Amino acid sequence: MHPLNKNRPLRRIMLASAATVSGMVLLLALKPHTSPTVVTDSAAPAPSSSASAAPQASNGTGASGSTGGSGSAVTKAVTGDTVQTRWGPVQVRVTVKSGKITDVTALQYPQDNPRDQEINSYALPQLRSEALAAQSASIDTVSGATYTSEGYQQSLQSALDSAGL
Known part of the structure; x- marks a missing residue:
């Protein structure tokens, strides 16, 4: 097995970054109106x-x-x-x-x-x-x-x- 396939740190970093950006977009899209x-x-x-x-x-x-x-x-x-x-x-x-x-x-x-x-x-x-x-x-x-x-x-x-x- 190849050493990069075992941990895949770059893939985890990209997924975490995408999830963070998506979460921020959703939070900013919320309207505080009543x-x-x-x-x-x-x-x-x-x-x-x-x-x-x-x-x-x-x-x-x-x-x-x-x-x-x-x-x-x-x-x-x-x-x-x-x-x-x-x-x-x-x-x-x-x-x-x-x-x-x-x-x-x-x-x-x-x-x-x-x-x-x-x-x-x-x-x-x-x-x-x-x-x-x-x-x-x-x-x-x-x-x-x-x-x-x-x-x-x-x-x-x-x-x-x-x-x-």
Whole structure:
């Protein structure tokens, strides 16, 4: 018998290295999110918040009312549906004055960890400015924030539908 066949130290070293690398890749691929908990907790209130979107819109209209004596300058705030994304819920509120979008505010968005906060710190202002410029929910997806962008668009569209735009 050949002396290398007996111990095969190089083969054992290669197998141990491959196992170590595979283990590290699996550990690094783990996401520390608690999104399943957020989704199940938010899934129950979602129908009530979408059901209360219409009363909030009328309350927003009543609270802001018409400015001056003019009936055409009505300002109302409408809250969109809560959209569940892979990383958490997204919900926006739209302020409409005289049929034009004057403000879009993100009420809920993923912010459970520093990476979510980093992504949304640059994505949400871009989404807001695009919505104000487009005056609709037909806005571009922000690179690196695909799920948040899609949830933002869906919630924005539901708010615009509730506002009658």
